[in-house]
Amino acid sequence: MTEAVLYDYWRSSASYRLRIALNLAGVAYRTEQVDLRAGEQVADAHMARNPQGFVPVLELDGLRLTQSMAIIEYLDETRGCGFLPDDAPGRTRVRALAYVIAMDIHPICNLSVAKHVVDLTGGDKAVMGDWMRHFIRRGLVAFEALLDDPGTGAFCHGDRPGLADICLMPQLYNAERWGVELADLVRIGAIAERCRGEQGFAAAIPAPPPD
């Protein structure tokens, strides 16, 4: 079988999310870095892979796949990863938790969006940090409230890591990077501690490429 290729940027949290999922799914892959700081995501070579000009893009099973959340569902459907529980209410709860992060925090804090805010406000870089802290904190506070539910176990839903945990850890990485207050989010903190102990999560932690 052809080797899977992940078009990745080490600091993209959508890429981080997908690296965790690939690790948990046991899919071997190599990465090609698309340097967002150098604008490589909107160069012709990458736009031909993804007209959105975003990472990640995954080449797998002879397909070229975009949108991290769609790809993770694909891995779950084709590799039986158990990222979603078997029952429809449970699946809905896990997707809803995941989307609190993947829809209502992550896109708003995408670098291209935050840079647009900085441009509109006259170029003050401090605005970017305030923007990140405002929306990350708002979303994580709601996420913490939603964890106050009998469905929560050692992980966000039950006792094995799934789609919500896969979204949570990259968002926490960003939260820490931007100095978001997290100490009071105790359910999130406990789950994060368990995720850190899982090899699939640990191996996906962002690290700058060696060159």
Place this chain on the structure above:
Amino acid sequence: MTEAVLYDYWRSSASYRLRIALNLAGVAYRTEQVDLRAGEQVADAHMARNPQGFVPVLELDGLRLTQSMAIIEYLDETRGCGFLPDDAPGRTRVRALAYVIAMDIHPICNLSVAKHVVDLTGGDKAVMGDWMRHFIRRGLVAFEALLDDPGTGAFCHGDRPGLADICLMPQLYNAERWGVELADLVRIGAIAERCRGEQGFAAAIPAPPPD
């Protein structure tokens, strides 16, 4: 069976999305308006339904469900709506298309986000329109490019409306409201015309409540 209740705001495009899906699924429901202009979404009564303070919330099958995209997957799984095709690559393509809108346009153009931009830029209301046009146009241009694919049929994927179409029509409603240039997006335009001819879409079009 208990009647389904949709906590709705007539102009919310996430609610609009869910109204289309409920219509296509043939699920009868009544709506309760949560007036976003009056701040009802963050009042105690609604926060008890959804700690995110967002609409829509759907009460169905004895469950209280949040996050429109998770709810639409639930309807598809429990009612066999065919919102996603049967094959894994097709399902991934439809989810990726849907997420170009539901992740990379809609949350950025959420009213609370756009208002935050207006506040940061000193209260100039014109900034809101520029913000909307920038991000809606950027996303729809990518969506149009992704429709240049053999999977596209009379609708976004094949010849029946699905998850991507359900996301597209509310986004076009917003695009028109904010004056986004759409004339060159001809694949989108042709699909929109077909959706307008479907009863499930037509019955979901935003209309102010009668009072």
